[in-house]
Amino acid sequence: MVIVYKCRICEEGFIGGEKPTHCPFCGAHIENMVLAKDYVKTEVIELTKQTGKNVEAAIGIELSNAEFYFCAAAKSDNIADATMFKRLAKIEAEHASTLAKIIEAKNPKISRKKDICGNNKHNLKESHEREEKATARYAQFLEETCEPRAIEVFKALIEIEKDHISLTEGRF
Numbered sequence: 001m002v003i004v005y006k007c008r009i010c011e012e013g014f015i016g017g018e019k020p021t022h023c024p025f026c027g028a029h030i031e032n033m034v035l036a037k038d039y040v041k042t043e044v045i046e047l048t049k050q051t052g053k054n055v056e057a058a059i060g061i062e063l064s065n066a067e068f069y070f071c072a073a074a075k076s077d078n079i080a081d082a083t084m085f086k087r088l089a090k091i092e093a094e095h096a097s098t099l100a101k102i103i104e105a106k107n108p109k110i111s112r113k114k115d116i117c118g119n120n121k122h123n124l125k126e127s128h129e130r131e132e133k134a135t136a137r138y139a140q141f142l143e144e145t146c147e148p149r150a151i152e153v154f155k156a157l158i159e160i161e162k163d164h165i166s167l168t169e170g171r172f
């Protein structure tokens with residue numbers, strides 16, 4: 001038997017036997033996965049100027065990281081890292097569109113440039129640096145935010161990007 005779950009962060013559905021430990025689309029932790037029939041949306045209330053600016057900056061970070069990861073996946077020299085980078089690219093793209101919905105912006109376009117990353121070893125290191133940077137920026141954005149939906153998303157993104165940091169730990 002399968003059940004329909006819904007992720008409170010990216011709002012994607014998941015059909016499966018058991019709740020996944022992490023959302024397969026955005027990486028949010030299990031506590032954000034709810035039964036679709038019980039899902040209640042956190043509506044966006046009026047954003048402060050600062051929150052709007054921070055969400056826009058976060059979209060920029062996610063887009064840049066998604067583009068970097070698509071490049072890294074294409075340039076990878078082994079299947080395991082290519083698989084990891086491609087999944088990371090799609091997760092960061094999901095983050096960009098999750099954030100875009102908060103400010104009612106269009107789904108951002110992601111380029112597939114192949115000259116914005118280095119070789120596999122370099123990309124492992126750059127991934128680590130990018131995820132550390134994103135985590136630090138989002139911690140700052142979270143402090144400056146009082147809007148419930150933005151708080152929920154920034155909190156989840158911090159946890160997810162921390163998971164991504166651990167993927168490359170000790171690998172470069």
Ligand SMILES: [Fe+2]
Binds near residue numbers: 024027
């Ligand atoms: Fe999700």
Ligand SMILES: [Fe+2]
Binds near residue numbers: 095157161
């Ligand atoms: Fe992200």
